[in-house]
Amino acid sequence: MTQNWDIIIVGGGLAGYVAANYLAKTNLNILILEKGKSVGGRARTKKVNQQYFNLGPHALYRKGKAKPILEELGIHICGKSPKLGGILIENNIEYVAPFSPLQLFTTRLFHTKERREWIAVLFKLMSIKPENLAQQTYQQWVMQVAHSKIVKSLLYTLGRLATYCHAPEKMSAKVTVSSIKKAMGGVLYLDGGWMTMIGQLHHRAIRSGIHVQPHTFVKNIEPTQQNQIKLDLSDGREILGKNVLCTTGPHELNDMLSKKMAFPQRNFFTQMIPVRGATLDVALKQLPKQKRLFAMDTTKPLYYSVHSGYARLSEDPMNAILHVFKYHHPDEHIDSTITKNELELFLDKLQPGWQQYVISKRFIPNITVNQRLPQIGNERMLQSSKTGFPGLYIAGDWASPDSILADGAICSGKQAAEEIILNEKRKNHANNE
Template identity: 50%
Template sequence: MKDVIIIGTGLAGYTAAHYLAKSNLSVLMLEKSKTVGGRAQTKKISGQYFNMGPHAVYKKGEGAAILEHLGIELHGRSPKLSGEIYEQNDAYTAPFTASGLLASSYLSWKERKEWMLLIMRLSSMKIDDVPQQSYEQWIESNVRSDRVKGLLYALGRLASYCHAPDIISAKVMLAQVKIALGKVLYLDGGWQSLVDQLHNKAVLLDVQIKKESNVQQICTDEKNGFKLTLSNGEIIYGKHVIFTGEPQALNQMLDIEHPYRDDLSTMKAVKAASLDVALTKLPQPKRLFAMSTTDPLYFAVHSSYAKLSEHGDSIVLHCLKYLRPSEQANNEQVRIELEQFIERLQPGWKNEVITSRFMPSITVNHRLPRANEESPLLQSLAVIPGIYVAGDWASPHSMLLDGAVSSGRLAAEHIIREMR
């Protein structure tokens, strides 16, 4: 019998656990997998540290501030925003930095002016003043040049991983772009460094963590609050529950009527295909970053800024395709597309491969934030009194690490207030 049972040991779960345990509440975390950390885990494959696709911490996001407040150290370096922009098969210097803007032939002088004014406008923009519309509607009514529009669409994908400008909320997307322009961090040792620190500190705070514990059902229990049934038949009681798994799964496990069934079941995930590669060396050492404005493709060499191999001397890069919601892509074709994009940038790379991993469709964020989405669940985080949600999908105005960590803290704060 615990004060709080947290389902899931990702960033949201650990953040909540820290705040709860620091307030002297007893906490049990249940994790269905053999390992903790969820999508923030880094796998060591042949001595190379592979995050689950390209992972960067947004330095100006609320997640980084909360983690630092919890005493989590973020060691790593910020990549330069310089690199290349592809339009179909043609490569141009990316105009994302002052020198890139001067050097790039991608934009005419008139377009450069429009782009510069837009970036300045973005940096001082108040997100609350952005109308309730999709990112596409915002771009179409605020930008003239097709190439500047293309850059904004690409920057939006880079900042949010969403390839659905016609659906995603302009407010959320512009907030993401603003945060991403404030620099990102690639972490030494990958995001596992976050997971390890959060885990070790949680253990010191007396948080109990149980792996291979798959919660299948939650029902109310008159005497004890909530009764959780695991897939192995084990029963666990708790006064409060925080759920951090995928929204649709909560509907299946809740044996209690609640008003958010439709909200949970209609949430669409943000998905991507990622090819993670380790090389002995880069055939073209200066080509470290590229995006396409015509295809939803991304390429970046993360090991140029963070230590991502055992001996620190090999190359770890990520090539990613942003998928449309519900896109049924042909896995083999996507893999070829990603390999060809790498070949364009790093001809002959296949001769240098140490190891690689292809994930054809991985969930980046459990909710694609839609324009006009005003679910009271995202404001209160309580499905019913006592059962809270947290995770990258559970925050109304942020997503990814920021959404996970901030909703973890909020859910914990609600419970702390209730218990007092």
């Protein structure tokens, strides 16, 4: 059976659903194909007993680009912002994190000179224009602005926190600094998890007449002689689209595209390095140490946060949902057992005796957080969602020139929808002349 669609969206994550919701305003017939049993991609939330587990720690930037786009689409975002601060662990010793003005002056992390240097760096971060850092790596920028060891490691820690990337020698200073500035504007932990966003986007799409087909893997994409694009599906069907928007990762995209689909960026897509990490997601009956809600290690790439300290993530308010996370370096060999042990030991240090309160836990040793480690010059190749192959568009957290993570996914989804709409209008106009 062959079906014809105006637009086929491959991938039912944030990018795919945001694009679908903008495209819903047209009278084009639209299909979303998702290989997973359920939709949501990496923004999905699993309900385990009474607890809502995001796929690792998820926080939405309050001052990011995603929030206004979601609001423009009528999506309600309910959640709370964690307080600034918490614990910083430097060489196994705990300190007050110097993120709020009071903590900055009281923490014993610094000597006087380092404290002055940190304040100067924070002012620099607030006033700097990230566009001016387009030709530098984050490490180069850190070496320029910081002198003491502790201020440098604090900047690397902030960089990891804001981007999930743990490769300062490779990542773009522009994207990292711009993400840190966004993070300084605060984040939101969402009540009910990130699936609440996907749920609303999905229902709006369905109400607008968009078809969603989960459990369908797109095996191959190739052009037809009638200027359409043919998709081979895992259930044996072939379907045709005038436009195809691909929101999978760049390597998955490359695997799907037939050799006949040549375009200039294709090689660039295959060279992208994913940003990866390990996550230990834990639900506890209660926290052994109630006040310990956030910590980061400055010497090791480790993160801990109790998201239920702010967001409603369990039907029992006594329960705690927390995430312990390790940022992987792209060249690192990952040993699952060692990594799990490392995360559990980190949690032991922060919440001694946590094991006796466990309701459920999930460990994922190597998960892709963002499909592209942002590097110098990437933005030049990602100005448009058009691929150079007629009718084939891209979106996803790797496809936005200046943003990564959910901001990148959501911005690129909107941009792709706008470019498809414009192109359709041009085609209609040309046909009517």
